[in-house]
Amino acid sequence: MPLVVLVLAFSYNFIWKVIHEYTHLAALKLIVGKELYSYDINLRPHFLGNDWVSASVSWKARPLTMKEHGLIAIAPHIVEFIACLCFMCSGLFLIGDFMREHFYIFFLWSTFWFGGIIDLLAAANAGNAESSDLKVFSDCYDIDPQEMRYGSWFFGYLSVLAGFAFIWIIL
Numbered sequence: 001m002p003l004v005v006l007v008l009a010f011s012y013n014f015i016w017k018v019i020h021e022y023t024h025l026a027a028l029k030l031i032v033g034k035e036l037y038s039y040d041i042n043l044r045p046h047f048l049g050n051d052w053v054s055a056s057v058s059w060k061a062r063p064l065t066m067k068e069h070g071l072i073a074i075a076p077h078i079v080e081f082i083a084c085l086c087f088m089c090s091g092l093f094l095i096g097d098f099m100r101e102h103f104y105i106f107f108l109w110s111t112f113w114f115g116g117i118i119d120l121l122a123a124a125n126a127g128n129a130e131s132s133d134l135k136v137f138s139d140c141y142d143i144d145p146q147e148m149r150y151g152s153w154f155f156g157y158l159s160v161l162a163g164f165a166f167i168w169i170i171l
Helices: 002-035 066-088 090-094 097-101 103-125 133-140 145-170
Strands: 036-042 046-048 051-053 056-061
Touching: 002 036, 002 056, 002 066, 002 103, 066 090, 066 103, 066 133, 066 145, 090 097, 090 103, 090 145, 097 103, 103 133, 103 145, 133 145
Parallel strands: none
Antiparallel strands: 036 056, 046 051
16 A cells, blocks of 8 residues: 555656646646747756756747736646645545445545645745746736745645545544
8 A cells, every 4th residue: 555655646746747837838828829939848857047846848939928927827826726625625525425435536536636735835835946936926926925935835734734624524
């Protein structure tokens, strides 16, 4: 069983990297449309400017406004917000007998969304790195970067505590 958990952790980490970067790309395509000339998604750890990042997307498109750039930067965190909500509600699956008999489905569901929470908390821990999505968004919208980080931490940890509490109450 520990080997299964370890394999799931690494695979979910990679899946959430892909979701994160492709959400940037989806937002970019929605905002820029046909004026997106090329893009490249790098899913390996590398340097982006002076920052060490686990993955990145680079593109060539028409010049973006600050507001557009901020929306592209925050797009994956909207998906991670949804992941927080899905994890908090994962205990609902345990109400019926079906999931209690097929516990592995609940396990896969809840651990997948938990990976999204981890991605959100990792973004909050990225600090004031210039390539941090939360920093880019806060710079584009004149928001204090620390407030963005604290908000992400608060909601991430709140969803973890509420989700585990809800699962514990139902079990």
